């Protein structure tokens with residue numbers, strides 16, 4: 001009995017992994033695979049893993065524990081289940097994965113997954129294989145454009161990787177080791193990919209990279225383009241109504257990026273700009289290459305360019321040497337910026353990073369207590385931001401069916417999910433929506449009059465209640 005082979009790709013961690021997981025499926029579908037949501041029914045299972053914190057990395061081993069049962073059952077039925085570990089754990093641990101989890105057939109790093117069809121064949125015919133060498137060629141040249149139906153299934157908001165790797169070497173971070181040196185894709189390749197997505201119905205593009213605003217890809221004029229310049233061109237492409245980008249480093253915010261926020265109505269007024277800590281002492285130990293004041297100056301310049309600009313951040317508590325005084329500076333920066341939201345993490349020592357061998361480890365109970373206080377401060381700011389939106393009218397990009405029948409869920413310019421009564425045919429439209437209620441996890445709104453402006457202009461926060 002031979003039908004299409006079934007493929008199950010499970011993605012962990014960041015948006016770059018989501019993008020890569022889609023690209024892996026796009027490579028294998030033309031080879032005769034169909035995607036399945038049921039791992040137990042799959043012929044090939046790919047776990048696209050994250051190594052950023054210990055907890056994230058351990059998830060792969062618990063998932064492999066679950067897969068063991070399915071692989072044994074498949075074997076009992078005379079069916080082969082091939083298991084691949086991809087992503088940053090694969091890059092960091094390589095062969096070690098095969099030793100720790102003998103059910104794994106192949107290990108492939110984030111820069112090598114364009115070789116998946118050949119690697120799967122090798123694993124199935126000749127035996128286990130590990131491919132984590134950084135290749136000379138760029139995987140992007142070998143990747144396949146997704147078919148229109150796959151794009152539509154994935155929704156009207158899509159990620160496009162424009163930059164990968166990082167040369168900043170923050171002392172807590174494995175990123176530069178697992179993703180490699182910084183590289184930028186050429187402008188032409190990015191525009192072609194966005195145009196292809198737009199032709200299939202995508203309306204919102206988020207340009208992604210580990211350090212996206214370090215973008216310096218080659219333009220059609222053979223010069224290096226900045227992210228600001230690239231954003232202009234992406235926003236001009238027919239069909240694209242919104243553009244975003246993530247994740248940025250404060251040191252790499254340049255004048256062209258600030259100008260893009262001033263000049264491009266389609267560039268959403270929302271910036272994820274991780275600060276990690278509010279203390280200059282800790283920032284120095286983290287090798288962040290910016291001080292608290294530099295960061296606040298970037299925020300100020302962004303707000304001068306675009307007064308309704310909203311911000312989010314990542315924070316780490318309990319970095320080695322962090323004192324109560326340092327931590328309070330993190331708490332005060334939260335209030336000073338007034339974040340619309342933020343992610344916060346306990347420091348997790350990562351093998352091979354300078355932070356892992358630093359003195360002054362912070363005890364777990366102190367980390368827990370600081371994390372709780374930080375999360376309370378972030379939540380207070382998020383709630384205040386949301387409360388200010390009550391009564392305001394925003395352009396909302398209607399994305400997919402909402403929680404209840406007759407409802408669609410969309411996003412405000414500030415990335416807040418919002419539920420609104422609207423017919424299915426409005427999916428993909430920008431609609432003017434008035435915020436009528438603030439729920440714990442999303443806003444609620446009603447369609448407003450007049451109809452949205454055709455240029456995609458975001459409404460600014462009107463004085464709400």
Ligand code: 5AD
Nearest residue numbers: 172173274314315345346347348350
């Ligand atoms: N421990 C805790 N958090 C970390 N991050 C990165 N490395 C670590 C680590 N070792 C967080 C940072 C980064 C986000 C993606 O993950 O805040 O911005």
Ligand code: SF4
Nearest residue numbers: 166168169170173175
């Ligand atoms: Fe990691 Fe720092 Fe690079 Fe971000 S900027 S990927 S935190 S080293």
